[in-house]
Amino acid sequence: MPAEVREARFSVMGSAGHLIVVAGPPDLPERAQVLLAELEAFWSRFRPDSELSMLNASPGSWVKLSVPTVALVGRAVQAWGETGGLYDPTVLSALEAAGYDRSFETLDPETGTQPAAAAAPGCAGIEIDRDRVRLPAGVRLDLGGIGKGYAADLVAAELLQWGAEGACVNLGGDVRVTGRAPAPGGWTVAVDDHLRPDEDLSWVALADGAVASSTRLRRRWQRGGRELHHLIDPRTGHPSASPVAAVTVVAAQAHWAEILAKAALIAGLRAGSELLCSHGVAGVLVMGDGSVHRAGPWERYESWTPSSGGTSPAPPG
Structure with missing residues (x-):
């Protein structure tokens, strides 16, 4: 007998949220949204009373x-080390200097003069002791991207603990799938074509895992006659000048896919x-000229591309 499937769509963490829950108690989507709201309240840099804001102010x-929050900071510091500093949560001051100093929907698209550049300070001086964190002077954290991925991982795991047979948690394109899928054959996740809005680049099939993308083509604004974006190169303090326009990664966890997509770009x-x-x-990896380059065992997961024929499915999450 087919299992009951429940869905919910909502706004969270400055992005569109989408839940798919297979079987389990009927209130699971609502419980998941409560948990997500709690995590956003912990990690938002735009809320002065959030734990992140209090940490940055101390x-x-x-x-x-x-x-x-301690776990998330720990993962961010670990990711900084494992990517050789290409992923760096200490870019907050550079991000604000570039003009991204408020939630994106309220950002003035013309934000003034061109910012000065300064390399990110890095995570070497961050200390973690059980339930406490200490930041050195001059270090402030932005946990926006990794926070969405980690929230997707946490909520997907909680849904199974609460009795779901399967779950898909999509937070602004950071997708975590686990357990029983709504249809035979596992979960299918559409990969956006960031150069062609409303089209799919491909789709991938997963039994359990995560997909996340990073792109310099969204969250853009003007400053000093120059178009800027939110992906700061920690080595320069400026928005990345990489010729790579977008990267999508398949990994076991959404926060790790998010980290590696940003670092690779x-x-x-x-x-x-x-x-x-x-x-x-x-x-x-998709270049600015539209050329597509695959890395690692991508073909193991890819089950459709425009050149393979057929019509791409609606993304499940």
Whole structure:
């Protein structure tokens, strides 16, 4: 007998959220949204009372934080080390200097003069002790991208703990799928073609895992006559000048897929492809000219492309 499937769509973490829950108690989508709202309240840099804002406002002091926030900071610091600093959560000051100093929907598209550049300070001085974190002077964190991925991972796991047989959690394109899919053959996740809005680049099939994308073609604005975007190169403090326009990664966890997609884009085509292969994940890198380059075992997951014929499906999450 087919299992009951429930869906919910909502706004969360500055992005569109989409849940698919297979079987389990009928209130699971609502419970998941409550948890997501709680995590957003912990991690939003736009809320002065969030745990992240309190941490950023207390350089040199130990700050007691919730278990999810300490875990997220720990993963961000680990990712900084494992990507050679290409992923760096300490770019917040550079991001604000570039003009992204408020939620994107309220951002003035013409935000003034061109910002000064400064390399990100990096994570070497961040200290974590059980339920406390201490940031050194001059270090402030942005956990926006990794936060969405980690929230998707947490919520997907919780849904199974609460009795769901399967779950898909999509937070602004960071997708985590686990357990029983609504249809035979596993979960199918559409990969956006960021150069052609409303079209799919391909779709991938997963039994359990995650897909995340990073692109410099969205969240853009003007400053000093120059078009800027939100992907800061930590080595320069400026928005990345990489010729790679978008990267999509398939990995076991959404936050790790998000980290590696961002790091690979900033690294560029050759170094980015090598980074993905070195971490054993699959990825696709799309250049500004539209050329597509696959890295790692991407073909293992890809089940449709425009050249293969047929019509791409609606994304499940």
